[in-house]
Amino acid sequence: MGRPPALDMWRRGVAIGLGTDGVSTLGTLDLFRVAMLVRIGQQHIYATPVHNRNGVSAREPLEMAIVGGARAMGTGEHTGGLEVGKRADVVLLATDGPDAAGYASETVFLYECASGRDVHTVLVDGRVVVKDREVLTADTAEIRMRARARQNELSKVLQ
Missing domain, CATH: 2.30.40.10 (Urease, subunit C, domain 1)
Known part of the structure; x- marks a missing residue:
């Protein structure tokens, strides 16, 4: 509950994945929109209070969804990037x-x-x-x- 420190945890290497449990909560199954909501929320927590409009890069939330999701599910060696062997x-x-x-x-x-x-x-x-x-x-x-x-x-x- 409260303000999630997702960005701080992500930057420290914690395996964070983004997801949705259905349309009844945020009204979307669209992970692109979920990533944008994370960016806006984390921007509000980490950057807006100190007038840093670039506190959260646009890239980080999508990386949380893709790379972080693979790591969080324990499938990072098979998924989460376009690489030989994945x-x-x-x-x-x-x-x-x-x-x-x-x-x-x-x-x-x-x-x-x-x-x-x-x-x-x-x-x-x-x-x-x-x-x-x-x-x-x-x-x-x-x-x-x-x-x-x-x-x-x-x-x-x-x-």
């Missing part, structure tokens, strides 16, 4: 959307503005699971139907 887990983003238009650099767009809606292609262990924004390995209509039904069940219990 799984080929790759997320490709489209940079031709309106959000990306304002950025001179794709890297800055990635750290500053990207979101799940920019995801174009995803490979997991070298296998394409999302292509042209379409999930190839799951019946998304079925998942949506089951999620709506479950949400209705839960809503009735909570009333």
